[in-house]
Amino acid sequence: MNIGVLGTGGVGQTIAAKLADGGHVVMIGTRDVAATLARTQPDGAGDPPFSAWLQAHPTIRLGTFAEAGAHGDVLFHATAGYAALDSLKAIREAHLDGKILIDITNPLDFSKGMPPSLFISNTDSLAEQMQRAFPGLKVVKSLNTMTAALMVNPQALAGGDHHVFVSGNDAGAKAAVSGYLKDWFGWQHIIDLGDITTARGTEMLLPVWVRLWGALQTPMFNFKIVQ
Amino acid sequence: MNIGVLGTGGVGQTIAAKLADGGHVVMIGTRDVAATLARTQPDGAGDPPFSAWLQAHPTIRLGTFAEAGAHGDVLFHATAGYAALDSLKAIREAHLDGKILIDITNPLDFSKGMPPSLFISNTDSLAEQMQRAFPGLKVVKSLNTMTAALMVNPQALAGGDHHVFVSGNDAGAKAAVSGYLKDWFGWQHIIDLGDITTARGTEMLLPVWVRLWGALQTPMFNFKIVQ
Numbered sequence: 283m284n285i286g287v288l289g290t291g292g293v294g295q296t297i298a299a300k301l302a303d304g305g306h307v308v309m310i311g312t313r314d315v316a317a318t319l320a321r322t323q324p325d326g327a328g329d330p331p332f333s334a335w336l337q338a339h340p341t342i343r344l345g346t347f348a349e350a351g352a353h354g355d356v357l358f359h360a361t362a363g364y365a366a367l368d369s370l371k372a373i374r375e376a377h378l379d380g381k382i383l384i385d386i387t388n389p390l391d392f393s394k395g396m397p398p399s400l401f402i403s404n405t406d407s408l409a410e411q412m413q414r415a416f417p418g419l420k421v422v423k424s425l426n427t428m429t430a431a432l433m434v435n436p437q438a439l440a441g442g443d444h445h446v447f448v449s450g451n452d453a454g455a456k457a458a459v460s461g462y463l464k465d466w467f468g469w470q471h472i473i474d475l476g477d478i479t480t481a482r483g484t485e486m487l488l489p490v491w492v493r494l495w496g497a498l499q500t501p502m503f504n505f506k507i508v509q
Numbered sequence: 510m511n512i513g514v515l516g517t518g519g520v521g522q523t524i525a526a527k528l529a530d531g532g533h534v535v536m537i538g539t540r541d542v543a544a545t546l547a548r549t550q551p552d553g554a555g556d557p558p559f560s561a562w563l564q565a566h567p568t569i570r571l572g573t574f575a576e577a578g579a580h581g582d583v584l585f586h587a588t589a590g591y592a593a594l595d596s597l598k599a600i601r602e603a604h605l606d607g608k609i610l611i612d613i614t615n616p617l618d619f620s621k622g623m624p625p626s627l628f629i630s631n632t633d634s635l636a637e638q639m640q641r642a643f644p645g646l647k648v649v650k651s652l653n654t655m656t657a658a659l660m661v662n663p664q665a666l667a668g669g670d671h672h673v674f675v676s677g678n679d680a681g682a683k684a685a686v687s688g689y690l691k692d693w694f695g696w697q698h699i700i701d702l703g704d705i706t707t708a709r710g711t712e713m714l715l716p717v718w719v720r721l722w723g724a725l726q727t728p729m730f731n732f733k734i735v736q
Binding site: 492 | 621626627667670674701703711717719721727736
C-alpha cells in the first residue's frame with residue numbers, strides 16, 4: 283500500500299521503517315525537505331541526523347507534508363504535537379477527504395520544562411481538533427500511549443500481552459486500523475474506546491506515562507487492561 | 510489502629526467495612542451527621558441509604574469530618590472531589606499535622622454531563638491542593654484509579670496481577686501506605702511514581718478509566734503496567 287508518514291522524528295522513522303520492511307511504499311512528510319536533509323547534527327534525543335537514517339532506508343522517500351499526504355492511501359501522523367494541525371493543513375483537503383489518518387501525536391508542552399504538561403486536554407484533544415478541521419478525514423487515534431519501539435513490535439514485551447487503544451467516529455475506519463495494527467505490527471489486544479472524544483483519555487495518559495518512565499527507568503513498558 | 514474515613518459514599522463504605530472487618534476502629538466522617546442519617550432514599554448509584562448500611566456495620570461509628578479526623582491515626586479521603594478540600598478544612602490542623610492521609614479522591618466534574626471532565630488537571634491536582642493547604646499532613650495519593658471493590662480486594666481480578674500507584678512527598682509515609690495496601694487489602698504490585706505532583710498523572714487516568722468502563726461494560730478492570 284502507499285503510505286504517508288507525517289513527521290521525521292523517532293516515531294515517524296520507526297513506523298516508516300517497519301512499513302517499508304513489510305513491502306509498503308512509504309513517503310515521509312516534513313515541513314521543509316531541504317532543511318530536514320541539511321541537518322548534520324544528532325537530534326535532541328541524540329539520534330543520528332535524519333539524512334543518515336534516510337540513507338540507511340533507501341526505499342523510503344522524503345517529501346513535503348503535501349506530497350506525503352497526496353502519496354498515502356493511509357496516513358500516519360507522527361509530528362510533534364504543537365506542529366500537528368499545521369502539518370495537516372499543509373496538505374490539500376482533496377488529498378485528505380475519505381482517507382484514514384492514524385493519529386499518534388500527543389499534545390506535550392515542554393515549554394515549562396520537564397516533565398511536560400499538555401497544551402490541550404480534558405475537554406478537547408488533538409485528535410478532535412484534526413477531525414473538526416477536516417470533516418472528510420477519518421481520524422483514528424491510536425498508538426500514542428507507548429514508546430515507538432513497541433508500537434511496531436508489541437511482541438518485544440511480555441509476548442504482546444498488553445493493549446493498544448483506538449478512538450474514532452468511523453466504525454469502518456476503526457476496523458481497518460485494527461486490521462493494520464494486527465497485520466502490520468502484530469497487535470493482538472486492541473480496545474475500541476468509542477468516538478473521537480475518547481482520544482482525550484488516551485492523550486491524558488501521557489502524564490502518568492512520563493512519570494512511569496521515570497519510576498521504571500525504561501520506556502519499554504505498556505498498559506494492560508486486566509479484566 | 511484508629512482510622513478515620515472521610516466520605517459516606519461507596520468508596521468510603523467499602524474502605525471502612527474492610528478495615529472494620531480487619532479489626533480496626535473506624536469512624537466515618539461526614540459534613541452533617543444528622544442529615545446523613547436522615548436520608549431514607551437510595552443514593553444516586555441506587556445503593557441503600559447510609560443509615561441502613563451503618564446499621565449493618567455496627568462497629569463503625571459516624572461522626573463529623575472534624576471528629577473522624579481527630580479519631581484517626583491514619584485517614585482515608587473518599588469524598589466527592591468537589592468537597593475534598595472543604596472536608597479537610599473542617600478538621601483542626603492539629604489533628605492533621607504529622608498524620609498520613611491516603612487520598613482516593615478524584616476531581617471529577619459532572620456539571621457538564623457525562624462523561625465527566627476534571628475540574629483540576631494537567632498543571633495541578635487535588636492531592637497537591639491538599640498538601641499545599643496542610644503542609645504538616647503527609648498526603649499519599651493512592652487507590653484512585655480503580656473501582657471500590659478492587660481497592661480492598663485486588664485478588665478479585667486476575668489473582669491480583671495488576672497495579673496500584675502511590676504518589677507523595679514523604680518517603681516514610683509512602684512506605685507505610687505501601688505496607689497498609691499490602692497488609693490490609695492484599696496488594697502485591699505497588700508502583701511509587703514519585704512526589705505528590707505525580708498525582709496529576711493518576712488523577713488524569715480517570716477520563717480513560719471512564720471510557721474503558723463504557724467500552725468493557727464493567728468497572729471490574731484495572732491497569733497493569735507490563736514490563
